Amino acid sequence: MNERRKQAIYRPLRNRCPKCGEGAIMQNLVHLHKSCPHCEFAYYREDGFFSGALPINYALVSVFWLLPVMLTWILGGISGTTAAVLSGVGAVIWPIALYRYSQCLWLAMYYGVIVDELDTE
Ligand SMILES: [Zn+2]
Numbered sequence: 001m002n003e004r005r006k007q008a009i010y011r012p013l014r015n016r017c018p019k020c021g022e023g024a025i026m027q028n029l030v031h032l033h034k035s036c037p038h039c040e041f042a043y044y045r046e047d048g049f050f051s052g053a054l055p056i057n058y059a060l061v062s063v064f065w066l067l068p069v070m071l072t073w074i075l076g077g078i079s080g081t082t083a084a085v086l087s088g089v090g091a092v093i094w095p096i097a098l099y100r101y102s103q104c105l106w107l108a109m110y111y112g113v114i115v116d117e118l119d120t121e
Helices: 003-013 049-074 080-097 099-115 115-119
Strands: none
Touching: 003 099, 003 115, 049 080, 049 099, 049 115, 099 115
């Protein structure tokens, strides 16, 4: 993996612009900058660009919350009612908590695969 691709992956994981590594991606916990505050690289490529973050968010919640809760229930560690409550509460809280990270992860995946698009603007 070349250095440019590594940077395109690691920078968004640290909430930094995939192009310059200086500007933040997230304004706050729920809002993204439309472009890099440092180099003005556009984060919003087109309408629906960040819809790729939705399956990432879903996968994170499923693998790191719902699956462990279900396995604990199946193995007898908790009751079915407890598992249902934990699953329901976690299915609301975790997607919100992971919203920011899943968007940054989406940018990392996108520019990690299509690193040449960093040169388009
Ligand atoms: Zn930048």
